[in-house]
Amino acid sequence: MELKKILSALSFYKATATVENININNIEVDSRHVKADNLFVCIKGFTVDGHDFVQMAIDNGAVAIIAEKEVASSVPTIIVPDTSRAIAMIAAAFYDFPTKKLPLIGVTGTNGKTTVTYLLESIFNQYNKKTGVIGTIQMKIGQQAYPVSNTTPDALFLQKTFQQMLDEGVSTGIMEVSSHALDLGRVYGCDFDIAVFTNLSQDHLDYHKDMADYVRAKSLLFAQLGNTYTTDKKKYAIINIDDPEHDLLKRSTAQHVLTYGCENQAQVMAENIELDASSTNFLLTTPVGSIKITSKLIGKFNVYNMLAASAAAIASKIPLTVIKEAFENIAGVSGRFEPVAIEEPFATIVDYAHTPDSLDNILQTIKGFAKKKVYVVVGCGGDRDKTKRPLMSEIALKYADHAIFTSDNPRTEDPQAILDDMINGLNKDEFDVIIDRKEAIFHAIELAKKDDIILIAGKGHETYQQIGQIKYEFDDRKIALEAIKVKENR
Numbered sequence: 001m002e003l004k005k006i007l008s009a010l011s012f013y014k015a016t017a018t019v020e021n022i023n024i025n026n027i028e029v030d031s032r033h034v035k036a037d038n039l040f041v042c043i044k045g046f047t048v049d050g051h052d053f054v055q056m057a058i059d060n061g062a063v064a065i066i067a068e069k070e071v072a073s074s075v076p077t078i079i080v081p082d083t084s085r086a087i088a089m090i091a092a093a094f095y096d097f098p099t100k101k102l103p104l105i106g107v108t109g110t111n112g113k114t115t116v117t118y119l120l121e122s123i124f125n126q127y128n129k130k131t132g133v134i135g136t137i138q139m140k141i142g143q144q145a146y147p148v149s150n151t152t153p154d155a156l157f158l159q160k161t162f163q164q165m166l167d168e169g170v171s172t173g174i175m176e177v178s179s180h181a182l183d184l185g186r187v188y189g190c191d192f193d194i195a196v197f198t199n200l201s202q203d204h205l206d207y208h209k210d211m212a213d214y215v216r217a218k219s220l221l222f223a224q225l226g227n228t229y230t231t232d233k234k235k236y237a238i239i240n241i242d243d244p245e246h247d248l249l250k251r252s253t254a255q256h257v258l259t260y261g262c263e264n265q266a267q268v269m270a271e272n273i274e275l276d277a278s279s280t281n282f283l284l285t286t287p288v289g290s291i292k293i294t295s296k297l298i299g300k301f302n303v304y305n306m307l308a309a310s311a312a313a314i315a316s317k318i319p320l321t322v323i324k325e326a327f328e329n330i331a332g333v334s335g336r337f338e339p340v341a342i343e344e345p346f347a348t349i350v351d352y353a354h355t356p357d358s359l360d361n362i363l364q365t366i367k368g369f370a371k372k373k374v375y376v377v378v379g380c381g382g383d384r385d386k387t388k389r390p391l392m393s394e395i396a397l398k399y400a401d402h403a404i405f406t407s408d409n410p411r412t413e414d415p416q417a418i419l420d421d422m423i424n425g426l427n428k429d430e431f432d433v434i435i436d437r438k439e440a441i442f443h444a445i446e447l448a449k450k451d452d453i454i455l456i457a458g459k460g461h462e463t464y465q466q467i468g469q470i471k472y473e474f475d476d477r478k479i480a481l482e483a484i485k486v487k488e489n490r
């Protein structure tokens with residue numbers, strides 16, 4: 001594509017040389033991946049500055065550079081105020097504005113994003129529509145899965161992926177939108193049709209300076225809704241009316257708002273909710289009628305997730321009967337309330353709760369139907385919000401009869417220091433500290449007796465444990481199964 005055409009997506013730029021007659025066959029933000037006839041965009045990162053890799057990019061074949069300042073370069077440099085914002089727009093232009101054609105649903109909130117996206121996938125598939133899903137677990141086009149390194153990938157990956165989705169006949173894109181992505185402008189080039197808000201509670205206070213800054217980032221999804229391109233399509237903001245932040249998010253958008261909830265009056269509601277250990281039933285009431293829902297997803301928080309997905313499906317004109325069938329068919333989401341071995345005298349559940357609110361919800365749910373003791377194995381991630389550590393350990397002890405505090409992904413932090421943050425100040429002592437996660441899981445399974453429940457929280461679907469810079473193979477579900485087998489064979 002002509003560089004001039006790509007640059008037409010930018011409202012302002014200054015070029016150090018003519019940009020006429022330059023043909024670009026790919027855009028790259030990583031100098032190591034640059035090839036002949038590429039456009040290299042310098043991004044100032046948290047670790048290094050892309051501006052320092054201009055020469056490498058040119059040596060690898062870059063024919064133009066986009067930067068925030070003048071750089072030593074033998075090829076034309078285009079200077080923009082903010083390359084992180086610019087990349088979102090030029091990537092959208094390079095792939096011919098794919099989200100103008102692809103209906104796109106974005107899901108944001110502290111907890112429940114992944115679950116809601118998979119509920120939506122299941123509803124659209126039930127309606128015989130091919131979907132594309134982007135989020136924490138993976139990127140999926142139809143049934144084909146691809147690995148991702150972020151819940152919401154960078155703008156270049158996103159726009160390329162939307163184009164691939166269109167090429168492969170996807171009818172709706174469904175994606176998680178993290179607060180980091182909103183703050184860093186990864187989704188600036190996305191024309192969302194539906195924006196869903198699940199809930200807001202404490203997380204990521206390592207990145208956001210306080211809760212107000214965190215909710216401001218979340219609100220960008222709603223403020224941006226419908227602002228990207230001129231379009232006749234109706235846009236919808238789907239908002240959880242029972243969350244204290246609902247009003248701020250409603251006020252952030254100029255588009256149609258569809259509310260959902262269980263407590264306060266909403267357009268989409270759950271009534272007559274029945275929760276037990278093996279199923280969830282409720283009456284879904286909506287502006288287009290009511291229908292009885294039965295699902296294998298456990299816990300009240302999953303009623304909220306089903307309401308969020310139902311509201312987005314209703315905004316997409318999907319019949320209630322299809323929503324009902326989809327909820328009946330979905331067995332669960334990988335690593336979310338996933339039972340490890342069903343035949344055991346005690347139950348072992350793996351879950352991705354890694355925030356105070358999610359741990360509270362999941363333990364409250366388990367406590368609600370536990371016949372005997374509840375054990376929890378939990379740790380906190382390194383290089384992440386430190387203030388959630390003592391909150392999570394306190395919640396663990398509030399509900400569980402016994403906790404085993406261990407490592408999650410310590411990353412570059414000292415694992416013992418993370419555990420100290422968790423246990424210093426606790427005024428109960430029904431816990432053990434076992435730094436090695438495998439040993440911790442084995443210990444919990446050793447302790448469990450008939451009718452007890454073990455919750456292994458924090459890592460869910462993850463198949464690795466990151467210690468330092470290295471990711472070691474690690475899967476809570478496999479380790480738990482191994483421990484159960486060892487116990488059985490004794």
Ligand SMILES: CC(=O)N[C@H]1[C@@H](OP(=O)(O)OP(=O)(O)OC[C@H]2O[C@@H](n3ccc(=O)[nH]c3=O)[C@H](O)[C@@H]2O)O[C@H](CO)[C@@H](O)[C@@H]1O[C@H](C)C(=O)N[C@@H](C)C(=O)N[C@H](CCC(=O)O)C(=O)O
Nearest residue numbers: 029030031043045046047048050053150151152154178180
């Ligand atoms: C804080 C943050 O978001 N960091 C993201 C960022 O990394 P970074 O800023 O360190 O990048 P960098 O290494 O400094 O590189 C800067 C630039 O130089 C370029 N470079 C680098 C080296 C080189 O030789 N040549 C070169 O050109 C890089 O390609 C890049 O363009 O850009 C990377 C590439 O897009 C991301 O993978 C990375 O996410 C890291 C892994 C991360 O942990 N992010 C978390 C905080 C995050 O974003 N989480 C949210 C989900 C949270 C949730 O929902 O719970 C998410 O959406 O994943």
Ligand SMILES: Nc1ncnc2c1ncn2[C@@H]1O[C@H](COP(=O)(O)OP(=O)(O)OP(=O)(O)O)[C@@H](O)[C@H]1O
Nearest residue numbers: 110111112113114115136301336351352353358362
């Ligand atoms: N609506 C909800 N409210 C509170 N907790 C929830 C909700 N839905 C799920 N959870 C809890 O949060 C955990 C993570 O759920 P899920 O992966 O769907 O959230 P997420 O927002 O995608 O998380 P992440 O930010 O890590 O991507 C679940 O394992 C469960 O314990």
Ligand SMILES: N[C@H](CCC[C@H](N)C(=O)O)C(=O)O
Nearest residue numbers: 354380381384408409458459
């Ligand atoms: N998207 C979240 C995932 C946390 C998962 C947990 N296992 C951890 O490593 O802290 C984050 O990056 O904060």
Ligand SMILES: [Mg+2]
Nearest residue numbers: 113114136176
């Ligand atoms: Mg997620």
